[in-house]
Amino acid sequence: MIKTIDLSKEFGNNSVLKNITTTIQPGEVVAVIGPSGSGKSTFLRCLNLLEQPSSGEIWFHDNEVANSNANKTEIRKNIGMVFQHFHLFPHMTVLENVTYAPVKVKKLKKDEAEQIAKELLAKVGLTDKESSYPNRLSGGQKQRVAIARALAMDPEAMLFDEPTSALDPEMVKEVLDVMKDLAQTGMTMVVVTHEMNFAKEVADRIMFLDEGRLMEEDKPQTFFNQPKTTRAKEFLDKVL
C-alpha cells in the first residue's frame, strides 16, 4: 500500500534518513523501533509528507507522491496521524475536534460527521467527554481523542508517532488497548514506539532503524529472539 524506495532525508548537512526501502502491506502493523535520533519519526513523517524527503520515492497505491506535485491533501486524507503530544485543537470541544476535518475536508454534513464522531468516541471509551475541552482531559484521554479524530477521516492507514511517550505510566495501557483493538480491525498501522511489549505482541513486522539506516526488518519473534546485527543486539540489551 505504501512503498518507499531509497528514501533519504537531510536537514542541512545532517543526514537523518539514509536510503530506506520498504513496503507496507494493507492490513499490516509495522512497529518502527530504534535508539533516539535514529530517524524513526522522520521516516514516519515522510510517509504523509509532513517532511519532504530529500531524495527517493514514496508510492501510495500506484502513485508516486514524493516527487510529483501530487495533491498532498489527497494523501493526508487517506493516512491518519497520531502525534506524541496529541495536538488536539484546544479551542474546540472533543466532538468539534473529531468532526472538524470530516466536515471541512471531506465535506460531510454536520450531523453525519457527528454521528460518526460519536461512534468513534464510544469506541475509544470517551462518550461522556464529547462536550469537554481538551484541557479538561488527562493525557490518555487526549490521545484517545486524537486517535478518534484521525479515524474520523476514515483513513486507509494510520501513523503513530510515539503515541504513549508523553503519557503518565498509568495511562499508557488505555491508549495501547485502543491501538490493539484498531489493529484487530485490520487497519494498516505504522507505529514508532518504545513499547517493546506492544511491538512484540501486536506488530506483524519490526523495522529497526539506527543512525538513519534500516538495519533490520523482521517478524517480531525473530527480531526479538535472534537479532542479526550487533546494533540491534545492543539496543535490545538496553531496553529489555
Add this chain to the structure above:
Amino acid sequence: MNLDFSQIVPSIPFILEGIGATLKFVSVSILFGLVLGTILALCKITNKKILKWPADIYTSIFRGTPLILQLMLIHYAIPQLTGYDIAIFLSAVLAFGLNSAAYVSEIIRAGILAVDQGQVEAAEALGVPYPAMMLSIILPQALKNILPALMNEFITLTKESALVSTIGYMDLMRRAEIVGAQLYRNFEPLLIAGIIYWIMIFILTNIGSFVERRMRQSD
C-alpha cells in the same frame, strides 16, 4: 478659579453629537485596520518574498512616520495630486485604518508565531487546506493570546482619533474646541469631552474583558 458650567449647558447637545461622529469613524477604522492588518500578517509569515517584502515595507512606512502627517498627506495631498476632492470622513478612515493596520499586523504576526507548530502539523495531517487552517485553527488561538494587545491598539486609536479635528472632522474634540472658541471658555467643554472619551474607553475596555473571558472558556 472661575468655573461656570451654566454657560455651556446649551452647547452640551452639540458636543454630545460628536460621540456618534467619533464612534462611526473609529469603528470603521478599527475594522479596516483589523482586516488589512490580518492580511499583512499572513503575508509576513509566508516564505514568499514577493508577499513578505511589501508587507514589511508597508509596516516600516506607516509605523515610521507620524499619524498626523499621514492624515494631512491623505487629506490635502491627494486632492493636489489627483484633483479628487477627498471627503473628510474618507481621509480620516484611510489614515487611521492604514496606520492601525501596520500595528495590528505586527500584533497578529506575533500571535500566529506563538501558536504551537504542532497545531499546523495536526491540521496538515488531516488534510485541512491552508486557508481553512488559518481561519478556524490558527487565528482563533492567536486571537485569544493577543486580545489584550489588540485592545490596547483599539484604545489608542480611539483616543488618537481626536487628531481628525485638525482636518475639520466634526468629532468630539472638534466640537469641544468650537464651543470653547465661541464662549471664550475652554476648560468646561474640554473637561466634558475628556470625560466622554474616558467613558468610551471604559466601555471599550469592558467589552474587551468580556470577550477575553468568553474566549478563555476552553481553559
